[in-house]
Amino acid sequence: MLTPFGKFCRKLRIDRNEILKDMASKLNVTVSYLSAVENGKRSVPAEWETVIFQTYNLDDLQRWELKESIIETEKVIAFSLNETGENNQVLLKALARKSEDISEEQLKKVFDILK
Known part of the structure; x- marks a missing residue:
């Protein structure tokens, strides 16, 4: 189950013609770690908002959408x-x-x- 943050990241990757591995590399994490964050098995690291904003040169609207996706994801509890x-x-x-x-x-x- 993708979290709101996971949905934001997936859309961002699609828009930039990237795969999970590309984004993981830019965030300096493993593919499995990024996947776990996107699926709610791990929390979104606090520094990722700034890193993603800067790395992907997001505009103000995209930054707001990123921030909202992180806030909404923090409200989700995932169970396997x-x-x-x-x-x-x-x-x-x-x-x-x-x-x-x-x-x-x-x-x-x-x-x-x-x-």
Whole structure:
């Protein structure tokens, strides 16, 4: 699952006729590390906003889009459902679907159970 930051980077690469390896090289990281950041398995390093802005000569609008993609990505929590059992998958999916509908009282009960 690509994060908003991952989507921004993919579009930037497509627009510049680059592949993941090209961008990873410019960021001085491995392809697997960049991929992990784009997929939300690792956080976006703080310095990347400036590095990407300068390396790719982004205009003000593109810089704003980059910054917004980083902010939105920080709000995302990613789980690898392949690495967990079926019951855990069902639970995580249910929590994700219902997260906005759960009352404070219900959240407290869930937290108490998890303690």
